[in-house]
Amino acid sequence: MQALSLFINFLLIVLAIGYIDAFTRNDFPEDFLFGAATSAYQWEGAVDEDGRTPSVWDTFAHSSNYLGNGDIACDGYHKYKEDVKLMAEMGLEAFRFSISWTRLIPNGRGPINPKGLLFYKNLIKELRTHGIEPHVTLYHYDLPQTFEDDYGGWINRKIIEDFTAFADVCFREFGDDVKLWTTINEANIFAISSYSEGFAPPGHCSPNSLFNCSTGNSSTEPYLAGHNMLLAHASASKLYKLKYKNKQRGTIGFSIYAFGLTPYSNSKEDEVATERAKDFLFGWMLKPLVFGDYPDEMKRILGSRLPIFSEEELELVKGSSDFIGIIHYTTVYVKNSSPTPSLLPSRQNFFTDMGGVTIFMGNSTFFEWDAVPWGLERVLEYIKQSYNNPPIYILENGKPMKHGSTLQDTPRIEYIQAYIGAMLNAIKNRSDTRGYFVWSMIDVYELLSGYMYSYGMYDVNFSDPGLKRSPKLSASWYTGFLNGTVDVGPQAITRLHSNISGSSSF
Numbered sequence: 001m002q003a004l005s006l007f008i009n010f011l012l013i014v015l016a017i018g019y020i021d022a023f024t025r026n027d028f029p030e031d032f033l034f035g036a037a038t039s040a041y042q043w044e045g046a047v048d049e050d051g052r053t054p055s056v057w058d059t060f061a062h063s064s065n066y067l068g069n070g071d072i073a074c075d076g077y078h079k080y081k082e083d084v085k086l087m088a089e090m091g092l093e094a095f096r097f098s099i100s101w102t103r104l105i106p107n108g109r110g111p112i113n114p115k116g117l118l119f120y121k122n123l124i125k126e127l128r129t130h131g132i133e134p135h136v137t138l139y140h141y142d143l144p145q146t147f148e149d150d151y152g153g154w155i156n157r158k159i160i161e162d163f164t165a166f167a168d169v170c171f172r173e174f175g176d177d178v179k180l181w182t183t184i185n186e187a188n189i190f191a192i193s194s195y196s197e198g199f200a201p202p203g204h205c206s207p208n209s210l211f212n213c214s215t216g217n218s219s220t221e222p223y224l225a226g227h228n229m230l231l232a233h234a235s236a237s238k239l240y241k242l243k244y245k246n247k248q249r250g251t252i253g254f255s256i257y258a259f260g261l262t263p264y265s266n267s268k269e270d271e272v273a274t275e276r277a278k279d280f281l282f283g284w285m286l287k288p289l290v291f292g293d294y295p296d297e298m299k300r301i302l303g304s305r306l307p308i309f310s311e312e313e314l315e316l317v318k319g320s321s322d323f324i325g326i327i328h329y330t331t332v333y334v335k336n337s338s339p340t341p342s343l344l345p346s347r348q349n350f351f352t353d354m355g356g357v358t359i360f361m362g363n364s365t366f367f368e369w370d371a372v373p374w375g376l377e378r379v380l381e382y383i384k385q386s387y388n389n390p391p392i393y394i395l396e397n398g399k400p401m402k403h404g405s406t407l408q409d410t411p412r413i414e415y416i417q418a419y420i421g422a423m424l425n426a427i428k429n430r431s432d433t434r435g436y437f438v439w440s441m442i443d444v445y446e447l448l449s450g451y452m453y454s455y456g457m458y459d460v461n462f463s464d465p466g467l468k469r470s471p472k473l474s475a476s477w478y479t480g481f482l483n484g485t486v487d488v489g490p491q492a493i494t495r496l497h498s499n500i501s502g503s504s505s506f
Contacts, residue, residue, distance in 0.1 A: 022487035023424055032434060033133060034482055035094030036087070036441035036457065037396055039140040039185070041070045043444050044100060046077035050115035052103040055142035056153065060201035067450035074444055074460045075467050080123050082469065083442060086458060088130035090475055091482035095132050096395060096437045097123070098140035098185065099174075101166055108144035109162055117173060124177050135180040135393075135437070137255070138167055138236070141190065141201055141447070148202050154225040155195065155204075160232045167236035171244045179250040181240070182395065183233040186327045187226065188285050189257035195221035196350040200447060206349065218349035220305050227307040230254075230288055234313075234320040253323035255395055256285050258383075260331025260375025269336035273357045277334050278382070280354050290387045292318035301353055323391035323434070324383065328419075329398070331375030334358070371399070371415040373422035380426035380433060391432045394423060396439040403443060403454040403462075412457075412474045417481075417488045438478065442469065 025034070041057045047070065061069035076083055087095055101108065103116035127134045143153050151158050167183065184190070190200065196218045198205030204216030233254050240252050261277050263270035276297060283295035292314045298306055309317065337358040351357070380392065399415040416438060427433050443456035451462055457475040461468045480486030 023421060024487050025482055025484050027424060028427070029434075033094040033135075033393075033436070035092050035096060035133070035135065035435065035437045036090075036478075037096035037135075037437040037439050038076065038441055038444055039098040039137065039142075040100035040103070041073070041140070041142050042440075042446065043073055043076035043097070043442070044103075045071060045073040045075040047071045049077070050103075050119070051106050051113040052100060052116065053106040054145040055100070055102050056145055056148050056202040057142045059145055059148075060203050063203070067448075068445065070445040072467075074442055074462075074469075076442075077119065079467065080119075081126055084123075084126045084130055084132070086469060086471075086475075087127075087132055087441060090457070090479045092132055092441070093482070094135050094180075094435060094437065095127055095441065096135040096137065096182075098137040098142075099170055100142055101139070102142070102144050105144075105166060105169065108146050109165055112169060112173075120174060124174055128177055133180065134178050135182070135395075135435075136170070136174065136178050137182040137185050137395075138170060139163070139183065140185040141194075143202070153202060154191075154228050155221050157228060157231075159228055160235050163232040164235045164239055168239055168243075171240055171248070175240075175244050175248040175250060179248070180393075181250060181252040182255050182325045182393075183236050183252065184229050185255050185325075185395075186257040187229045187233075187255065188281060189327075191222045191226040191229065192350045195225045219353075222350050223302065223306050226284060227309075230285065230317050231313060234317040237320040237322075238316060251322035251391075253325050253391075253393070254285070254289060254321045255325030255327060256282070257327045258282065258379045260328070260372060260379055261334050262331055262375070262378075264333040264335035267336070270334060273336035273354075274334040276354055277357050280350070282383075282386075286324065286383070286387050288314075288317045289321050289324070290318070290390065301355060321390070323393055324387075325393050325395040326379065326383075327396040327439075328376050328379060328394060329396070330370065331372040371418050373418040375422075376419050377422040377426045380423070380431040381429065384426075384429075384431045389430070389432050391434050393435040393437070394433065395437050397436065398439040398455040400446075400449070400453040400455050403451055404459070407459055407470060407472045409472045409474050412455075412472070413477045416474065416478070420481075421488060 041055065046052065047058055057070065061067065099120060104113060104120065106113050124134050147153050147159065147162060153159060193200035194202060195204045195216060198208070198213040198216065203213055204221055205213040206216060206218040207213070237252050259281060261274050261281070263274045279295040279297045284298060287293065287295050288309070293309060294306060335358045383390065383392065397419050399412045401409055401412060420436060423433055423436060438457065440455045442458040443454040443460040445451065446453060457472055457478060459470045459472055461470070477486060481488065
């Protein structure tokens with residue numbers, strides 16, 4: 001009965017959408033990849049099995065118990081064959097996952113763990129057997145805890161050598177079957193959340209009222225970490241191109257989190273604030289990768305707190321990404337705000353460094369944001385115009401809903417189809433966008449909400465010992481879209497476009 005009910009509701013949605021001026025899977029380029037995504041800590045579980053050792057995410061999750069942890073997650077480590085079968089039934093063309101550094105190399109450097117190596121080889125083989133392209137992320141928040149303890153992790157230049165050695169093992173062991181590599185996941189928001197605000201592992205920040213960080217300096221560490229991420233990426237990319245690319249024929253890219261940014265009003269002040277926010281949130285990473293150095297506005301505001309690239313490093317970083325990975329969920333307003341006088345010393349961090357910029361989400365809530373598909377379209381247009389139209393993969397896009405609330409996740413379907421339509425518009429306008437990955441293929445442990453909210457197209461019953469997987473309506477919709485039996489009409493997209501009034505920015 002459950003399956004019949006899902007199917008009936010699925011048909012009602014299709015009929016409601018309509019077929020006039022519809023788009024289909026076939027409207028995208030032939031080699032375009034549609035997939036879904038997860039990450040190691042959020043999907044695999046088995047945190048202390050078969051030789052895996054702790055990462056900073058293990059430590060962080062266990063120190064903030066209100067969100068739970070990824071000790072078991074959805075047990076992808078043991079259930080990967082079942083999950084790949086579900087992917088194949090859905091018609092996924094690609095699957096994005098990350099490699100747990102401490103599962104593959106338990107000490108962070110040195111001997112490879114044979115059981116960890118075998119797991120990833122088996123996973124990749126299973127994907128290939130079912131015709132699914134593996135897209136591998138090397139780093140997704142899970143630094144070996146030993147590096148954090150030994151030298152401070154990403155705020156120390158020693159990480160560049162260790163990351164490059166880790167990447168070398170991955171390229172050597174998996175590169176014959178992996179053609180798409182992302183070095184670092186959403187590097188800009190990783191640096192901000194982990195080293196300025198303290199709400200992501202390893203949880204560094206200056207003292208503040210929201211997070212009780214035991215260490216950190218929010219005025220300097222995000223920029224040190226971001227600088228070392230760019231250099232680590234560039235070093236791994238150089239290694240790949242010198243040692244592996246000619247034989248393996250793959251591509252290697254770098255990922256950023258990309259809010260849509262739109263001025264709160266038509267005032268000149270809000271427009272200038274939006275441009276400054278673009279420099280900090282986009283240009284911080286993209287300008288070195290494309291043009292070879294940080295934005296002038298960041299240099300002016302940050303002064304000596306912004307690290308400097310040597311001439312050799314500038315050449316290493318510039319052009320080091322074959323593609324840019326974009327992680328996009330929603331669009332936010334940007335308002336210029338005048339600093340208010342205070343007798344208390346201000347806390348200097350990434351957001352205060354932007355200088356009188358307030359970013360907020362309008363009517364959306366933090367966990368259930370509105371769909372604003374034109375925001376993605378404008379992000380892609382901005383990157384095309386400002387950064388030489390690099391190849392782009394949308395590595396994450398999806399909608400959170402309260403976990404267990406319903407299998408009939410119609411809002412998620414409306415969200416996904418709207419953003420796919422916006423992406424198609426950008427492609428028609430010559431954005432070199434080459435792939436789209438829904439976050440997430442299956443309900444996983446979430447960094448900011450634990451198991452309270454989920455993004456999966458498959459539900460996981462986390463209270464069931466077998467962690468039963470059940471398809472949501474979105475899985476049926478995505479299946480139909482990918483196999484060509486679902487056309488997407490404009491009505492739902494038009495409805496979503498009106499959620500936030502348009503503007504001249506993105």
